[in-house]
Amino acid sequence: MWALAGIGEVRDGDDVAKLIAATEPGLADGDVLLVTSKIVSKAEGRIVAADDREAAIDAETVRVVARRGPLRIVENRQGLVMAAAGVDASNTPAGTVLLLPVDPDASARAIREGLRQTLGVDVGVIVTDTFGRPWRNGLTDVAIGAAGVRVLDDLRGGSDAHGNPLSATVVATADELAAAGDLVKGKAQGLPVAVVRGLPHVVADVDEGARAIVRVGADDMFRLGTSEAIREAVAQRRTVREFTDEPVDGGAVRRAVAAAVTAPAPHHTTPWRFVLLESASARAELLDAMRDAWIADLRRDGKSEESIAKRVRRGEVLRRAPYLVVPCLVMDGAHHYGDERRDAAEREMFVVAAGAGVQNFLVALAGERLGSAWVSSTMFCRDVVRDVLGLPEGWDPMGAIAVGHAAAEPKERPEREASAFIEVR
Structure with a gap:
């Protein structure tokens, strides 16, 4: 697992796949790329003028899940439950905020297809963002978009090493990869893309994106604060x-x-x-x-x-x-x-x-x-x-x-x- 250097500042209209290819990443079939959502948002023109970040959060919010003082945990337009609807005022010029990609799964598909055309490689792509988590201190990266990756590994119906049946084990593979990638990308090193090699079994032509990881309201026991x-x-x-x-x-x-x-x-x-x-x-x-x-x-x-x-x-x-x-x-x-x-x-x-x-x-x-x-x-x-x-x-x-x-x-x-x-x- 390693981070790619040399991508530089991303601007509206840039082709993320070409930017990655230009770093001569040495990609091989079966690799998984972990792409920070910030550069995807910038390339897709998701920087908006907003002197008031709260107003931008309001615009991106579908449902308030919990509120404590100025902090809001909300469901945003992408169906993600997170702090501040994913609206980010860091790494963006003063007076502007950065919104999440409109459709992170579609963004991941575009990057994957672009790398296939540019480099001729069959890789998986995961678009990541940073989340807090209930009951746990600290932040970690999770998958908000995915293409060509088995985002969930359903082990139900199998058995463990002792022969006990597995009835509830579904591994969030894409989230585990996203968190692992953040270890080499870091938060302030200017390294927005990481590569994971050695897990070719998670790469496949599957239709499911990261949206499959989001638990629907009817199944969510902790839907509200x-x-x-x-x-x-x-x-x-x-x-x-x-x-x-x-x-x-x-x-x-x-x-x-x-x-x-x-x-x-x-x-x-x-x-x-x-x-x-x-x-x-x-x-x-x-x-x-x-x-x-x-x-x-x-x-x-x-x-x-x-x-x-x-x-x-x-x-x-x-x-x-x-x-x-x-x-x-x-x-x-x-x-x-x-x-x-x-x-x-x-x-x-x-x-x-x-x-x-x-x-x-x-x-x-x-x-x-x-x-x-x-x-x-x-x-x-x-x-x-x-x-x-x-x-x-x-x-x-x-x-x-x-x-x-x-x-x-x-x-x-x-x-x-x-x-x-x-x-x-």
Whole structure:
């Protein structure tokens, strides 16, 4: 592995392949070239005037992943998650910034084809850039573009030296090469290209580029920073009324309960209880009893049978769910003043705390990728619910929550402007 000297300053319109060839690199079939993205960007005219680097970062950002002070980790237009969208203010004239290549894989293909035509060699090309990494200090180079290189080495289905099956081992070969190349290129030596020889098995006419290394959002367990994840979970919480038959993981529900009981409550109390109806028979028994009580109430109110049937249908969302949760309010630790006004306010405090716990629960379910619908019906027949579920007299059911996997994408929530809900004094 060695770096190529003599490339010099790269300018807009330069042919990177010809610049490399001009150094008389002595390339052979099966070599891999590691090309710093900066020279590719300069050759492709990706230097832009920008007195304000933050504005340039905004323009290149698709999604903010995490933010702390002025530092932003974002997903950029190339689909890469990195600091500052890859916008670089170093090694470029004052008042300008350097953007990443528009399509780093296409850039790598052009360099590879140019070297094939100029030098007659079949080499792999990797375009590299410098990344920080979660959970690790320090920077390293990774592959952001590739051509003619097997960027991933999938060892799944094989076995190790002891005969143990390999079920999760996929080696990021292109990233390992990029990091190795940076050892000889350095960050400030003016050596933007390195050559690796001796690994011909990674060079092949393959269509995959470095984009194959980028984990898609659905598979990324760490797609967001902490505060962004909380906001996203809150924003993505929707009332889901149609569910698939896919079973609900009871562990996920229990984790949501653990989040629920961190809600604020008066007098250092714990006013929440969550009854988990995990068996179909328990759900059916409760819902049948609630339906009968509800119909009896509606008939006493003089509602027509048509009206009653319509109202009962609204509660059917609970029957369509594969899992039910009944949150309950308990007043243990409440103060009793012997004054109707103050005792009513005391209960309101506990009801607000119960609502905060339920909100935590619903948001945590969304974070577990579970849909939910909070239905108030148990509040209208609390005695029936307590009797069927065998609950203590002091437990007040605060509705029922249908839980499951959404059968379809929830409808978009109407846009709400926060300022419409704010009064400042």
